[in-house]
Amino acid sequence: MIYSKTYSINCPLTLTTLSPVHGLPSLAQCISMSGSAFVCSLQCTALPQCKVVYSHGCNSDGSCACSYCNALTDVAFEDNHVQFFLHTTEIGTNTNEVSFPNGLVAGQPLLMKIYIAGTKIILNFISTVGHSAFHTEIRFYESSVVSNSYIGYTWGPENRYTPNFNFYQGQELSVLCVVTSAGYKLYFDNVLFKDFGHRWPINDISKIRISNTGSGVAKFLSFSA
Template sequence: MSYLPAPGYMPTYNPPLPYSQPIPGGLRPGMSIYVQGTVPHHTKRFVVNLACASHDGCDVALHFNPRFDGKDKVVLNTFQGGRWGKEEHQSMPLKKGEHFEVVFIVSGDRYQIRVNGNHFCDYMHRIPPERVMEVKADGDLQLQSMTLLGGGGMMGGGGYPQMGMPGMGPAAGGYPPSNLPMMTAPASYHPQVPYSGSFPGGLGSKRTVVVRGFLPQHAKQFRINFKAGPNETVLHINPRLNERAVVRNSYLGGRWGPEEREVQFNPFQAGQYFDLSIRCGNQQFKVFANGQPFFNYKHRFHNFQQIDRLEIDGDVVLSYVQF
């Protein structure tokens, strides 16, 4: 597998619990782990562990343990050498029956933990993050997705999972080698909407844009636009929840072209997270949603170097944008 000048992008969707995902080469500063799911109404506690091995009793660099036991709190700790360290307690940011997103961002001396787009707490390293070989989740949790995002380094053969890795086959939403994303720009975490980002040097063939977000309960529609100059919209992706449609089109030469609406499934639901991977191929855009092929859009504008901007607006809360 060739090395790509891009962060790793390893998503897994709706895995059964207990779940573990390998981290080839360990964690390094700049990497992050996204955990998205729902807290069931009956929940008592669940756990996300950044573990140093796969066997029971191994060292755990970070134990993230929300507890709903009357004194609702989040317990953080480290398990090392067969014993637990000193617990750190934080107030509970999660609510039963609601969706949530927790992001663990690795920095040089700590984990920065964000919950639902807001800074939650920092946890100082007690074990070097390079020793972390798996992320594990278990307990009273409906796990929607877990994503490992690399920090620009190489992760076991170019930043991407080897085929056959647990949890990364097609059924789990893993990308096959021919669909590995190529991304070069730094990630944008929880950017504001409306969002605008530029493609230095144009979009280019085989470049991939990843958009992750959440649709509020009141959401009606939002728009993702690939722009060429001030007036041309090369690709317009317009999920319309009020019509249960995902409209695609281009605005070229001062007019809209024919709409495309047909999809095999619709990942855009109010109160749900979504993950889009939009790859610019030589003949068409190939779009994946939540790890599954979503639609192809044949190019109506072929000068990729002039595609210089990504714009997102409407009823959406963005978690993560990268290209």
């Protein structure tokens, strides 16, 4: 794991396949190197399994200590002076469902921009047999966020969270879901709302769907993985 506050943002990465994120990452399966951030980013983008580029300790000549990593495990968004880059590919635009033929993997970041409409918004990770492996609802009628999943062939115990509820109709919500070996970490607009332990094998998840009740249509404005 890499966890360091010695960082300079004077090493911009300009490749369009990399998405900038402000926050301090916790990483795994990393290869470290010395050199420019650009070279480090090339190393990552050449490897499909590489998910994160993290440059730190950059000098005025552009040389940096740099790591490219196959797994993101957490983000401390309160350390917003730090910047790292996610290597993701857009797999859905203006849709309510995206597919994962090979399932999910631990360390995988999922970036979503969600359009909110209706009285209840449902984010559903669906297994190959059609069961909910991770199911989260934003409930406007009770100002709460509720998560659950199937365990075998029945629903498990419900996990309810009543945050400082500041969602609103027509909102474009930025969502980061970090898939770890232990569970899902779900961030709404850089705030951790859910840390939900796995109850279903992640390699058996075949699709992620968003739906709603009430008027309007909830959808993924964009989805990258």
